[in-house]
Amino acid sequence: MIDIHPEQARTLAAIVAHGSFEAAASHLRVTASAVSQRVRALEVAVGRPVLKRTRPVELTTSGQAVVRFARQLDMLSADLAEELQPGVQPARVRLTLVINSDSLHTWALPGLAAVADKVQLEILREDQDYSLELLRNGAAAAAITTTAKAAPGCSSRRLGVMRYLPVCTPEFAARWFAGGATAAVLADAPVIIFDRKDDLQDRYLRSVSRTAIQPPRHYVPAAHEFGEAIRWGMGWGLLPEIEVRDELKRRTLVPLDPAAHVDVPLHWQQWRHGSAALDEVAAAIQAAARPLL
Structure with a gap:
């Protein structure tokens, strides 16, 4: 031993x-x-x-x-x-969590606010495809990730699916996609990318063509500003459905293809031997995710 x-x-x-x-x-x-x-x-x-x-x-x-x-x-x-x-009033436990930008921007913060008076939180922003490394190396106690299989020493719970839609402004659509979002047009139309780890737009492009499509790219590494870049007509990009529903109804944003989407499954992984405070945070995150994912 x-x-x-x-x-x-x-x-x-x-x-x-x-x-x-x-x-x-x-x-x-x-x-x-x-x-x-x-x-x-x-x-x-x-x-x-x-x-x-x-x-x-x-x-x-x-x-x-x-x-x-x-x-x-x-x-x-x-x-x-x-x-x-x-x-005795206990000291607030310090917890470090890894949460991707889109979850923070759209649904996760209300859940965290529900337990903010009981814990001290440090939130590390990382793409959901890369967050597990911070959990494995001990930098964080829990993470939102796309990986269902539990990391060593951790438990895993499914949160749901974030659906992303390829959208742009009506003016951008009229300029570039009047004849449809074909592979040939998508090769020339500017696209907004979050950062070098962001694969969402390329996943959509791969669904359109088997040949690699390399359009002009603008990198905007902040969730709010990423959406604003699309709304300002700098290019097209994928935004969470829960973020753009109302804008699609008002047609201030339009889909490149009404049937197109990219689904990203999300899981909550945390240390198996955690604490009551960590379990409370997990329950709050699940409650926040349940009606939206």
């Missing part, structure tokens, strides 16, 4: 959070030498390296597991304090 000392695990978590041995030492109010000694003792206990001594430091797979343990231990300690001292 591997015996991990909590102090050593929390030291590793501090190194990751603050970026270096020296910064972790300052945060923990100990010497850098003491931090190094704790890491060496931890690696002896684990039997393998827990980090790569780069700048910033990089965790090994074993180190990721130890950091998850440290942060889970902090959450469980908060639960225990509340149980042992029921009359």
